[in-house]
Amino acid sequence: MSELTDDIDDRRRSIGARRNPETEEAILEAAEAIMAEQGIAGFSIEAVAKRARAGKPTIYKWWPGKTALLLDVYHRQKPANVHMDTGSVEGDVFAFLTGVFAHWGDTGAGQVFRFVIAEAQRDQAAAASLADYAAERRIQSGQIFRRGIDRGELAKDVDVGLCADILAGFIWQRLLTGRIERDPAQLRQVARQMVRGLLTPPLGER
Structure with a gap:
């Protein structure tokens, strides 16, 4: 179990080092707002990027797809x-x-x-x-x-x-x-x- 914990912590540190906290928070807040207003049907990386005023490449660099982003919001x-x-x-x-x-x-x-x-x-x-x-x-x-x-x-x-x-x-x-x-x-x-x-x-x- 400790090895799994270490692997997760290492992955988080490596990802977190590349993240801008303010941009990350804006993306997560945008994702939350879209989910609250439009539900799953209206949720997309494009919609989140537009609302957060963030580039789609930035989102995809930090989250490999909308499922990963949804899990963070969840x-x-x-x-x-x-x-x-x-x-x-x-x-x-x-x-x-x-x-x-x-x-x-x-x-x-x-x-x-x-x-x-x-x-x-x-x-x-x-x-x-x-x-x-x-x-x-x-x-x-x-x-x-x-x-x-x-x-x-x-x-x-x-x-x-x-x-x-x-x-x-x-x-x-x-x-x-x-x-x-x-x-x-x-x-x-x-x-x-x-x-x-x-x-x-x-x-x-x-």
Whole structure:
């Protein structure tokens, strides 16, 4: 996991060194505004360049395509409460599920992410952008389970990356099948089952 983190950090530094912060912010703000006003149908690199008063070559130098730009817009709009340290793994998973599904359901973010996944099935650049994004989120979500190991809640041999994959797999499947869950009781059950497992507890713990 550390090697993956180092690779991502190195890539960010190499890209960031070539970016003008003011221009980058103008591009991201323009992209956000277009998404809010026109949705996916009106979103294009040409439209963003015009609104941001930036050259298309500049945008393509920093983002290989509109999917990569959309992912940056999507991520910067994600609420902070998606990754909360509640003091327990189960609480953290519940907070994550609640925050992500609320974000997807209350804004256009769910539509954006569905579009990104669809684009990744037909376009190599989009697939690469989604893979990079998923790798970064895997590390971030894995911290939920890393904290659990550090607190002694989880066994030391737990694969935190695999746990993050299971969590991501659940929310992606729900998004793609139009079943965004909003019922707190259901989300608590998912968190409980995901963390505690399916085995019958020992007799003294029932």
